[in-house]
Each structure stands twice: as structure tokens, then as C-alpha cells.
Amino acid sequence: MVQIIVRKFLEVFIFMLFITFVSFLFIRLAPGDPVLTILNVDELSVSQEQVEMWREEMGFNKPLLVQYGYWLLNFVQLDFGQSYVTGQPVIEMILTGLPATVELTIGSMIVMLAVSIPLGSLSALYRDSWIDQASRILSIIGAAIPSFWLGLIFIDLISVRFSWLPTMGRDGLPSLILPSLTLGLAISSVYVRLLRSSLLDSLGQEFIRSARARGLSDKRIFLVHAFRHSLPPVITVFGVSLGSLIGGVVVIEVLFAYPGIGKLVVDAIRQRDYPLIQGYILIMSAVVFIVNTCVDLSYRYLNPEMKLKETESNR
Structure with missing residues (x-):
């Protein structure tokens, strides 16, 4: 370690x-x-x-x-400079907008997990059934629809026509629902198909057949053995696609006028505010690197084979 x-x-x-x-x-x-x-x-x-x-x-x-x-x-010296436009320290501007971006990212991840885990699991458990066919069709449609177009549909249907939720700003949970729903649904299609494929591969492994032969219940086999074994590929793709997720957050923040660092950096690009752009790139690069490091370290706990190989190599 x-x-x-x-x-x-x-x-x-x-x-x-x-x-x-x-x-x-x-x-x-x-x-x-x-x-x-x-x-x-x-x-x-x-x-x-x-x-x-x-x-x-x-x-x-x-x-x-x-x-x-x-x-x-x-x-x-941890000095990111000052904004050319506002004269404020860059780190203060980024830290001011960061909580909103974190909220939107977490909300999107909750939506993604709430959609992809049930659909991917049911699609793998009931392979080639109507549930599997519907799940695959929905995931294909979700992958084909751009997030900004989906957001415009939600704005028109939910906010403009029915006035159920606000379309812009950051004013509590109601203003977070539409942006989170838009981005979460846009990225969930990838994970539905990936989780289905990974679960099908896990369910066909020898250790699953051995667990059934020992008389373990199907629920325990699925949750404790198959589901855990299927997570490393999903987590790997999440680490790789984190940059796309951050890019999606930027688009959604601009679309819904959500005051996060994504909207902040778009304004900075338009105004040629170099210190703010540079600070954003560095912080997002550090976030991507930290997440990928956590993904690498998590393999030792999600995949016992890797931990065993490390132990044997250190002897």
C-alpha cells in the first residue's frame, strides 16, 4: 500500500x-x-x-x-491569481461556485444510480424477456438524445406548460431536480448496458455455479457474489467517463442558469479571463485524478483476486 x-x-x-x-x-x-x-x-x-x-x-x-x-x-504557493474581470481571487470565485456544482453532480449520480442499477439488474436477471428488451430500447434512446435537448424538453413540458418546477437559478431542492434529472438520465443509458453485460458475465462464472451447488439462496448469490463481481468494470468506466460527466455538468449549468463553476468558466472563456480558466482546468484535473486513484484503490476490495495477487507478489 x-x-x-x-x-x-x-x-x-x-x-x-x-x-x-x-x-x-x-x-x-x-x-x-x-x-x-x-x-x-x-x-x-x-x-x-x-x-x-x-x-x-x-x-x-x-x-x-x-x-x-x-x-x-x-x-x-497556492496562489491562482485574480480574475481579470472582477478582480476577485480565483480560488474564492471557484470555491463560491463549487458547492452548486457538487450538488448537481451528486443529484445526477443519484438519478443515474436509481435508473441504471434496477434496469441493468432486471435486464440481466430476466435476459431476453420483455423487461430486457424494454431496458435495451430505453438505453439506446437515452444514448441517442443529447443532454441539452433533453433539458429543453423538460423545461418546455414541466416548467413552461405546467409550471411544476423552476427553470433557472439555485433556490433549494426544486431548482435542483430538473438539472439533475436531465444529466442523470443522459448518462444512465451507458451504465444500464454496462451493468447488464457485466452481470451476465458474472452470473456465468464458475464460482456462481459453486455457490448454487452449496445451496445458497438466489438473493444472496446475486447481491453478495454476482453484483460485487460485476462492479469493477462499471467503476472503471465511471473513472474514465468522469471528464464527460464534468463536461455535461457545464452544459446543464448553462442551460438552467445554475450558478456553479461550469457556468462560471463559460463566462470566463467568453471574457478571456485566463486566471479563472486556468484555475478551473487545474481543479477539475485534480478531481479527475483523485477519482481515478480512488477507483484503482477500490479494486483491491471489490476484487479479492487482485488483493491475493498483490499479497503473493510481496512475499
């Missing part, structure tokens, strides 16, 4: 160094000038001397590597 943790720390150092450099470079090479955006040149008469003065004050006249070096030095 100590070797795994040390290796992970080394990986995160290399990973974060790579991410900081690539994201810093690509953001600076993107079209648009943050100085012109800040000065609102479309509304104000600004001379070229003023533009150059601002560019020098913000350090844009220095080479990219020098700019990156200054930024990296501040980052090591």
Missing part, C-alpha cells in the same frame, strides 16, 4: 506539471485579446498606447515561458 501511495504522488506531480504547462500554453494561443475585452474597446475609445500599457502591466509582453514560470511560482 505504501508503494502504491508513493507511486501515486509521483504520478500526480508529473500529471499536474504537464497539465499546467499544456493548459497555460493553449489558453494563451487561443484567439482573442483579454486586454481588449477588459477595456471594452467596442464601447470606449482606447488608444494603442493604453492597450500596450495594460498589456505590459499584466505581463503579456513577456515570452510565454516566462509568463508560465511566474504563474507556476504563484501556483506552488
Whole structure:
């Protein structure tokens, strides 16, 4: 376990160094000038001397590597800089919007689990029945519908026509239901099919037949043995698709005007607010890395064979 943790720390150092450099470079090479955006040149008469003065004050006249070096030095000191638009510290702005994004992510995951676990399990237990056919059809339809289009349908039907739930803002549980439902249903189709496939594979294993021969009940066999054995592939895909989930959160936050960091970064991209974009990329990269690390560590407990192999290799 100590070797795994040390290796992970080394990986995160290399990973974060790579991410900081690539994201810093690509953001600076993107079209648009943050100085012109800040000065609102479309509304104000600004001379070229003023533009150059601002560019020098913000350090844009220095080479990219020098700019990156200054930024990296501040980052090591946990200083993400200040927003070009609002002047607030980037870390404060991100921490302000983070709770809303976490709420939406958790709500979406609850919807996804509430849909995918029953449908995937029933589809595997009653293979080739009408339940299985209906589950597969629904999962195909869900995979084909973009999340933003599904959200527009919900807004039109549930909010506009019947006025059951609010369409925007963050005002308690009612405002969380529609965004969570939209994103949760959009991603659940993948996990329904994956859980079904993994359960069918587990139910055909030799240890399941041995458990039945020992007289264990079908409920115990399914919950304790088959379901647990089917989880590693599902968790693996979740770790890999976490980036897509974060991207989906960004789209849904913009669609429902939900005040999370997704909507915050979309506004930052439009306004060329480099420090805020950079801070968002770093924090989301760290979240993805941490989740994938937790996924790797969870294999030892979900898959006893892997834990046994580690024990034998350490002898």
C-alpha cells in the first residue's frame, strides 16, 4: 500500500506539471485579446498606447515561458491569481461556485444510480424477456438524445406548460431536480448496458455455479457474489467517463442558469479571463485524478483476486 501511495504522488506531480504547462500554453494561443475585452474597446475609445500599457502591466509582453514560470511560482504557493474581470481571487470565485456544482453532480449520480442499477439488474436477471428488451430500447434512446435537448424538453413540458418546477437559478431542492434529472438520465443509458453485460458475465462464472451447488439462496448469490463481481468494470468506466460527466455538468449549468463553476468558466472563456480558466482546468484535473486513484484503490476490495495477487507478489 505504501508503494502504491508513493507511486501515486509521483504520478500526480508529473500529471499536474504537464497539465499546467499544456493548459497555460493553449489558453494563451487561443484567439482573442483579454486586454481588449477588459477595456471594452467596442464601447470606449482606447488608444494603442493604453492597450500596450495594460498589456505590459499584466505581463503579456513577456515570452510565454516566462509568463508560465511566474504563474507556476504563484501556483506552488497556492496562489491562482485574480480574475481579470472582477478582480476577485480565483480560488474564492471557484470555491463560491463549487458547492452548486457538487450538488448537481451528486443529484445526477443519484438519478443515474436509481435508473441504471434496477434496469441493468432486471435486464440481466430476466435476459431476453420483455423487461430486457424494454431496458435495451430505453438505453439506446437515452444514448441517442443529447443532454441539452433533453433539458429543453423538460423545461418546455414541466416548467413552461405546467409550471411544476423552476427553470433557472439555485433556490433549494426544486431548482435542483430538473438539472439533475436531465444529466442523470443522459448518462444512465451507458451504465444500464454496462451493468447488464457485466452481470451476465458474472452470473456465468464458475464460482456462481459453486455457490448454487452449496445451496445458497438466489438473493444472496446475486447481491453478495454476482453484483460485487460485476462492479469493477462499471467503476472503471465511471473513472474514465468522469471528464464527460464534468463536461455535461457545464452544459446543464448553462442551460438552467445554475450558478456553479461550469457556468462560471463559460463566462470566463467568453471574457478571456485566463486566471479563472486556468484555475478551473487545474481543479477539475485534480478531481479527475483523485477519482481515478480512488477507483484503482477500490479494486483491491471489490476484487479479492487482485488483493491475493498483490499479497503473493510481496512475499
